[in-house]
Amino acid sequence: MSRLIVKRLVQVTVGTLVLAGMLFASSGRIDWVWAWAYLAVSIGVLAINTMIILPRNPELIAERAEAKVNTKSWDRTFTKIAIVPYFAAPLIAGFDVRFRWSPQFPLATQLVALVIVAAGYGLVSWAMVSKGLFESRRIEATRSLPLVHTNTCAIPAMLEC
Numbered sequence: 001m002s003r004l005i006v007k008r009l010v011q012v013t014v015g016t017l018v019l020a021g022m023l024f025a026s027s028g029r030i031d032w033v034w035a036w037a038y039l040a041v042s043i044g045v046l047a048i049n050t051m052i053i054l055p056r057n058p059e060l061i062a063e064r065a066e067a068k069v070n071t072k073s074w075d076r077t078f079t080k081i082a083i084v085p086y087f088a089a090p091l092i093a094g095f096d097v098r099f100r101w102s103p104q105f106p107l108a109t110q111l112v113a114l115v116i117v118a119a120g121y122g123l124v125s126w127a128m129v130s131k132g133l134f135e136s137r138r139i140e141a142t143r144s145l146p147l148v149h150t151n152t153c154a155i156p157a158m159l160e161c
Helices: 003-027 033-056 058-063 073-099 107-130 136-141
Strands: none
Touching: 003 033, 003 058, 003 073, 033 058, 033 073, 033 107
């Protein structure tokens, strides 16, 4: 296994541990069932992604281990902005549990929300596996593809509209 793949696996593991720490520290409790459920879905998806992507496309995992030097400035700015809610959401959720800001949601609502989270992760996983759209070099290499004019969406042919 390459150094970059190991690096990415360590990054993901540390990120998951930080997420768990944020959830449990902000809630003030370790017995928060829905935090454990969210972590179980997250870890399950990461495990499935690793088992599927690593044998099929190890370059994708390796590529995601390091920041790109040729990343456009708007992309770096977007990443900096997007990271705020990424870290704020688990903190706010934990504080919500601790201070009881929100009413208790019915079990069915919480289960549906967890399924929606899992489905969202699933869509991202599907895109990574089936299209390779998370590889910067593959996207850059296909920018010159002709548009599809026989379909209503007229997007690059690589997307198989």
